[in-house]
Amino acid sequence: MTAAPSIERRPFIPCCPRLTLLAAGLVVAMRCLAVPTGPDPAAPATAPSSAIRAASTPAVRTARPTATEAAATATRTRRHTLGELAGGQPLRFSGADHSIQLPLSVRLDETIVSARLRLTHTFSPALLPKQSQLRLLLNEEAVGVLPALEGRLGSAQTEDLALEPTLFTEFAKLRLQFLGHIAGDCPQPLHSSLWAQVSPASTLELVTRPLALADDLALLPAPFFDRRDAGALTLPMVLPARPSLDLLRSAGVLASWFGALADYRPARFPVHLDQLPSRHALLLATNTERPSGLALPQVDTPTLVMRSHPRDPTVKLLLLLGRDDAQLRRAVEALVLATPAWSGPQAQPTPVTRPAPRSAWDAARVAGPGRVLRVTELVADPQQLQVRGQYLPPITLQWRLPPDRLAWPGSTLPVELRYRYTPPGPGTARLVAQLNGHFVQAVDLPRDSAASGDAARLLPFLERGGRSAGHTLHLPVHLLATYNRLELSFQLPAAESGRCNRHPPEAQAALDPASTLDLRGLDLYTEMPELAHFATAGYPFSRHADLSQTALILPDRPGSADIEAALLLLGRLGAATGLPATELTLLPASRLPEAGDRDLLVVAGPEDRRWLRAWADVLPVQPDGELSAPAVRKRMADGQARWLGGPQTAAWPTGWAADPSGQPAWLMGFESPLQSGRSVVLLAGDDGAARARLLDQLLDPQGLARVQGDLVLLRGDRLESFRLGERYHSGSLPGWRRLWFHLQGHVLLLATLALLAVLAGALVAQPSLRRRAERRLAAPAPVTDGMR
Numbered sequence: 001m002t003a004a005p006s007i008e009r010r011p012f013i014p015c016c017p018r019l020t021l022l023a024a025g026l027v028v029a030m031r032c033l034a035v036p037t038g039p040d041p042a043a044p045a046t047a048p049s050s051a052i053r054a055a056s057t058p059a060v061r062t063a064r065p066t067a068t069e070a071a072a073t074a075t076r077t078r079r080h081t082l083g084e085l086a087g088g089q090p091l092r093f094s095g096a097d098h099s100i101q102l103p104l105s106v107r108l109d110e111t112i113v114s115a116r117l118r119l120t121h122t123f124s125p126a127l128l129p130k131q132s133q134l135r136l137l138l139n140e141e142a143v144g145v146l147p148a149l150e151g152r153l154g155s156a157q158t159e160d161l162a163l164e165p166t167l168f169t170e171f172a173k174l175r176l177q178f179l180g181h182i183a184g185d186c187p188q189p190l191h192s193s194l195w196a197q198v199s200p201a202s203t204l205e206l207v208t209r210p211l212a213l214a215d216d217l218a219l220l221p222a223p224f225f226d227r228r229d230a231g232a233l234t235l236p237m238v239l240p241a242r243p244s245l246d247l248l249r250s251a252g253v254l255a256s257w258f259g260a261l262a263d264y265r266p267a268r269f270p271v272h273l274d275q276l277p278s279r280h281a282l283l284l285a286t287n288t289e290r291p292s293g294l295a296l297p298q299v300d301t302p303t304l305v306m307r308s309h310p311r312d313p314t315v316k317l318l319l320l321l322g323r324d325d326a327q328l329r330r331a332v333e334a335l336v337l338a339t340p341a342w343s344g345p346q347a348q349p350t351p352v353t354r355p356a357p358r359s360a361w362d363a364a365r366v367a368g369p370g371r372v373l374r375v376t377e378l379v380a381d382p383q384q385l386q387v388r389g390q391y392l393p394p395i396t397l398q399w400r401l402p403p404d405r406l407a408w409p410g411s412t413l414p415v416e417l418r419y420r421y422t423p424p425g426p427g428t429a430r431l432v433a434q435l436n437g438h439f440v441q442a443v444d445l446p447r448d449s450a451a452s453g454d455a456a457r458l459l460p461f462l463e464r465g466g467r468s469a470g471h472t473l474h475l476p477v478h479l480l481a482t483y484n485r486l487e488l489s490f491q492l493p494a495a496e497s498g499r500c501n502r503h504p505p506e507a508q509a510a511l512d513p514a515s516t517l518d519l520r521g522l523d524l525y526t527e528m529p530e531l532a533h534f535a536t537a538g539y540p541f542s543r544h545a546d547l548s549q550t551a552l553i554l555p556d557r558p559g560s561a562d563i564e565a566a567l568l569l570l571g572r573l574g575a576a577t578g579l580p581a582t583e584l585t586l587l588p589a590s591r592l593p594e595a596g597d598r599d600l601l602v603v604a605g606p607e608d609r610r611w612l613r614a615w616a617d618v619l620p621v622q623p624d625g626e627l628s629a630p631a632v633r634k635r636m637a638d639g640q641a642r643w644l645g646g647p648q649t650a651a652w653p654t655g656w657a658a659d660p661s662g663q664p665a666w667l668m669g670f671e672s673p674l675q676s677g678r679s680v681v682l683l684a685g686d687d688g689a690a691r692a693r694l695l696d697q698l699l700d701p702q703g704l705a706r707v708q709g710d711l712v713l714l715r716g717d718r719l720e721s722f723r724l725g726e727r728y729h730s731g732s733l734p735g736w737r738r739l740w741f742h743l744q745g746h747v748l749l750l751a752t753l754a755l756l757a758v759l760a761g762a763l764v765a766q767p768s769l770r771r772r773a774e775r776r777l778a779a780p781a782p783v784t785d786g787m788r
Contacts, residue, residue: 075113075209078231082119083200085174085230091198093134093178095391096189100198104138104172105228108219109280109314110208115163119202121146124180125154126193131181134196138167138174156199170228174204189390190494210314215306215345220335223316224280225261232266232699233258237567238283238317240291241273245554246325248563249586250332251284252552252570254320257336257580259571266699267575269567271560276309276317283319286328299323301348302331336580355546357583361524363545365578366400366537369522373399375515378486386510387490394434394487395511401519402543403482403533404526404731406741412474413519415486418512420468421445427493431471434487435479443471445492468512477522482537525731525741528679529669531721535698535707538576540599540679540730547573548583551595553602556588561688566603568695569683597675604684612684618670619682620711620725663687665694667712671728679730690714 082091085102093100106112121134129150136144144161180194181187213223224235235258237251251269259267270277274291283291290296297305299321309315320335322328334340334349342349361368376382378397387393419431429445446469475486490509526533533539541550552570555562570581587594589608604612616622665685672678685691694714697703706712709723733741743750 075207076110078206078208080204080206080231081200082198082202082204085204086200091176091200093176093180093196093198094190094192095194096180096187097178097389098391099175099177102174102176103230104168104174104204105230106168106170106172107208107223107226107229108170109211109213109223109226109316111211112165112168113207113209115165115168115207116205117144117161117163117202118158118205119146119161120156120158120199121202122156122197122199123148123153124193124195126182127153127196128181128183129153132196133179134198135177135179136161136174137177138163139169139172140175141167143167212308212313213316215308215316217304217306217342217344217347219306220318220342221258221261224282224318225258227261230265232268233262234268234270234279236270236272236277236279236281238272238276238281238291238294239563240285240289243273243284243563244289244325245586245588247284247286247289247328248554248558248566249584250320250325250328251282251563252567252584252586253332253336253580253582254282254284255567255570256547256574256584259574260578260580262571263575263578267568267571268699269564269571271563271567273560276311278309278312278315280316281318283317284328284332285319285321286325287323289325296321299327302327302334303346303348304331304335304342305346307345333582337582354582357548358544358546358579360543361402363542363577363579365576366402366542366545367517367519368402369405369519369524371519373517373519374513375511375517376513378517382513385513386508388506388508390494390506392490392492392507392509394489395509397486397488397517399484399517400537401480401482401484401522402524403537403539404524404543405477405480406523406525406731406733407478407480408523409478411477411521413477413480413517413521415473415475416470416516416518417473417488418468418470418515419488419490419509420512421490421492421509422507423447424507425493429493430491432489432491433473434489435475436481436485438479440475440479441473443473445469445490523731523733523737525729525733525738528728528730529671529681529710529725530708531667531669531681531710531712532708534669534681535704538573541573541601541681542576544583545577545579546583547581549598550581551585551587551598551600553587553589553592553595553600553604555603555605555608556590557607558603559605559688561691562603562605565683565688565691565695568698569601569603572698593674595674597678599678600672600674600680600682602680602682602684604682605688606686608684612682615673618673618680618725620668620670620722621666663690665690665714667694667707669710670725677728677730685714693717694719 082102085104086100091100117136119136123132123134127148130147132148134146135142136146141164143163144159146157146159149157176198178196180196182191182193213219225233237254239247239251243251255267255269258269272281274293276294283294283296285291285296287298296319297303300323303319303321305319305321307317307319309317320328320331322331330351331349333354334352337354338349338352340347340349367373375385375397378399379385385395387395417431421429424445424447429447431443431445433440433443488511490507492507492509494507528540530539534541541547543549550573552566554566558566570584574580585595585598589604589611592600592611612619613622663686665683665687668680668682668684670680670682672680683691683694685694694712697707697712697714697719703719706719706721709721710725711722713720713722743753
């Protein structure tokens with residue numbers, strides 16, 4: 001058989017120049033149309049695996065050179081305040097030499113084009129001009145010196161400084177060093193007049209240019225989440241127009257995982273149905289359920305693919321694909337549970353072993369009861385347990401507690417402290433403890449306790465005559481919060497080193513890693529509903545970190561606003577627990593009874609008013625704004641509360657549902673009608689934008705402080721909290737302690753019960769006392785020798 005002759009294909013070249021230009025324009029237009037840029041109902045739902053590779057090849061990208069060049073040369077300007085970089089801590093300097101370090105990290109997918117620092121600072125009026133100064137060092141390279149100027153001491157000064165972009169590295173640090181001098185023959189280096197202050201409103205402006213990263217799964221979770229970026233996380237998710245419940249559940253697990261990675265950073269997950277956003281995004285699809293208009297490959301196994309955006313090579317897409325919903329779920333679980341050494345643009349992960357359902361409060365991010373924590377667990381780096389310098393900064397310990405902790409009057413948590421310090425000079429040496437900004441105790445430090453041999457080996461400075469000591473610190477439980485901060489400040493007087501030495505030896509102090517915080521005496525029992533617990537720590541859903549005791553309820557036909565709200569809430573729960581929600585149950589409103597014995601997180605839209613009315617007996621307020629039956633009963637009980645010492649109901653704004661200031665949105669908390677002792681948190685509202693504004697309050701520290709009670713109402717820009725419905729309790733206590741807990745707030749009732757107990761005891765003891773009296777009177781009188 002002879003081979004078919006080859007046919008040479010030659011391009012058609014018109015003879016007319018105008019036709020040549022027209023043909024070239026048609027070729028460019030056809031190439032542009034070949035790249036999928038948005039939803040296209042006529043496009044096929046599937047495409048061969050080579051189609052998505054072609055979408056990011058240089059040949060296709062050159063079809064739109066203007067957009068590509070613009071993406072490669074586009075810049076972005078970001079502004080940070082120094083107060084944000086300092087974590088809200090004051091920027092105050094004291095002593096002759098004092099430094100403060102601020103982190104200046106650079107994202108993996110960007111480079112610094114220019115940087116400018118606008119610094120507002122104030123020097124003490126007692127400083128010597130020109131000799132006193134504020135030095136700025138970027139990665140220990142001097143980038144500026146701000147001298148104290150005569151005539152401007154004691155008043156705020158503002159300076160603009162340009163920072164060299166090449167000095168910014170992956171984890172850069174800006175160090176502000178204050179060098180102070182005052183007049184006198186022998187000035188003290190820690191004199192009270194040696195001070196300076198930098199305004200936390202000072203700004204750092206960074207102009208960045210995006211970088212085109214390689215399509216490499218080894219970068220994960222970057223660039224979708226970059227731990228170098230301390231700003232808010234905004235991670236879009238690309239979904240089909242009508243996503244199934246299983247696909248939405250996979251999206252929710254991803255949102256909880258990225259929320260856990262974001263931790264303290266606000267995290268949002270915009271939803272894009274059948275279209276690509278213009279920033280890094282996640283895309284979820286199966287062979288039969290996928291965003292239309294996008295060329296995606298058919299797969300036979302769970303698959304992860306990293307690809308560049310068709311219109312912007314600096315933007316990455318992470319595709320999570322599966323033949324069906326089960327395979328997509330396996331792909332998501334491989335990402336959030338496993339830590340494989342993936343590399344290259346594509347991977348087919350092997351099945352991972354799912355962990356067993358978690359117990360209550362066993363997540364590492366929350367310090368549950370019954371544990372004894374070592375101080376090394378309360379710092380990010382063990383080096384933070386040591387301080388040195390002429391001015392010793394406090395050693396800071398941070399931890400999270402369950403929000404349902406019970407603060408008994410006078411109860412404390414013991415902290416066994418072991419610490420070491422250099423010999424202090426004349427005067428009183430103290431260790432001052434502050435818990436969440438409240439003074440706890442000041443401990444006088446001994447002078448003559450010699451260090452042990454082990455201590456000397458652990459800390460070299462003890463070889464030069466250091467001191468070691470210990471103390472049991474008792475933290476009042478009523479001062480504890482969900483997020484706790486214990487500051488231990490060593491106040492060591494400077495040692496004498498000559499008559500006039502402006503540079504005395506540095507002091508050093510450290511906490512021994514064997515120091516512990518004992519949580520075994522912590523009880524968990526709280527009054528519910530309390531939306532403040534949900535807003536700050538995701539309670540009660542965060543009690544089980546994998547959300548195995550949680551059911552998420554969505555409308556039967558959820559829209560993008562409903563899905564966005566659910567993903568934001570799941571991201572918040574992931575941030576509270578530090579773990580993905582791998583055991584989450586997701587149900588539509590029509591299958592609500594299947595939730596059974598679970599806590600319910602409900603996202604309701606306008607079409608859900610009908611079934612919400614079926615909960616009229618448990619809701620604090622009806623969807624139309626009328627008070628529900630429990631709220632009416634509680635109002636009637638307010639008269640009794642005035643006498644018995646119970647809480648009273650706040651005034652309720654009638655007619656809020658028709659408020660002209662805008663469509664309201666509300667967050668409700670109440671006991672589940674499906675199972676007593678279980679909780680429901682309901683997010684509802686007729687307007688998706690209003691619900692989004694309400695959820696934004698959960699990401700804002702100021703708005704978060706206003707969330708409390710069992711109903712949070714957003715009308716226009718006003719956020720109001722109310723306590724309307726009936727109360728119940730969550731947690732467990734031994735029988736007698738539970739009885740005492742419920743009686744301790746009712747003084748008159750306690751007095752009445754005490755009187756009844758006395759009367760009952762008297763009635764019980766009366767027969768016995770009467771018989772004893774009768775026997776005593778009936779007995780003959782004793783006869784003595786002295787009486788006849």
